[in-house]
Amino acid sequence: MRALVEGLFPKERLLSYMRDFIAFEVANEKITKKGAKYHQFFAVRKAAAKAVETHRAGTDRRLGVIWHTTGSGKSLSMGFLVGLLRRRPELENPSFVIQVDRTDLDDQLFDQFVAVRSLVGEVKHADSVEQLRDLLATSGGEVMDD
Numbered sequence: 001m002r003a004l005v006e007g008l009f010p011k012e013r014l015l016s017y018m019r020d021f022i023a024f025e026v027a028n029e030k031i032t033k034k035g036a037k038y039h040q041f042f043a044v045r046k047a048a049a050k051a052v053e054t055h056r057a058g059t060d061r062r063l064g065v066i067w068h069t070t071g072s073g074k075s076l077s078m079g080f081l082v083g084l085l086r087r088r089p090e091l092e093n094p095s096f097v098i099q100v101d102r103t104d105l106d107d108q109l110f111d112q113f114v115a116v117r118s119l120v121g122e123v124k125h126a127d128s129v130e131q132l133r134d135l136l137a138t139s140g141g142e143v144m145d146d
Contacts, residue, residue: 007038017041020084023076025115034116036080040073044080048088055091075112083119095136096120 008014021036021044036044043066066081068074082096098113100106113123126132 023116023119027115040077048084079116
């Protein structure tokens, strides 16, 4: 219990958790509140800091993000990361492209992002490279699932 109190309750961390790491998932007209697990909280914060650092460095802005095991909440971690990064003004209204290699994973991720759209914003799906190009030609700030 002491580790929980000392790890989560410093003011800055608690406010960050409440603001950035609680998602209200809407599915089948039911709302479910989901909070990040400790590994999601710390991994997403570290990945977000790295993304901002990469942006400031003026590199090509591509980076790998997080490795998780099966059943560890990767989809929700990605949602938390997108939610956190889209509110960073220095990233200038970023767009996010989620690319997968399996149809079932594509459907799962799309459904997950739609379910937490209050966190991630509008979610669009591209079925082809042409559609993805058209989506990326917009002003930004969107999540695209290819």
